[in-house]
Amino acid sequence: MTEQKPFLEAPSAALAHLGIAMTDWNTDFARxxxxxxxFMTNRSGIPHGGIYAMILDTAMGYSGAFTGDMQxxxxxxxxxxxxxxxxxPKGARLIAEGRRxxxxxxxFFTEGRLLDETGELIATAVGTFKVRS
Incomplete structure (x- = not known):
């Protein structure tokens, strides 16, 4: 039996610029x-809140966009x-999970959580999204 590869999409230009990558994506979920x-840090030396909002917004939006078909x-x-x-963050990596x-x-409606690799809960979010036609 062969191992199934995850269904992932390449980052947009903005995400690539910030080093944000998709690591999991399936029905009603994205990470x-x-x-x-x-370059992500604010005057206090921690990531700017806008970075948190962007990665959460991205994960949450993708959580309602999964079709299972790249076409x-x-x-x-x-x-x-x-x-x-x-x-x-206590660690060095941001991990955003969005759920439809x-x-x-x-x-559709979503919830998001932003953690680091130590398990520290950094931020939560809720959102409403529209599927574009």
């Missing part, structure tokens, strides 16, 4: 990860995003 780099690409648009900043938790064919 993106990035090594914390000096059937589903694009999404953020309608609403609320981020709760809880802690600072409800909605219909055109509009």
């Amino acid at each position: 993106f990860e990035a090594e914390i780099a000096p 059937d690409v589903r694009m999404t648009l953020t309608l609403s995003l609320t981020v709760n900043y809880l802690s600072r 938790v409800g909605g219909g064919a055109k509009t």
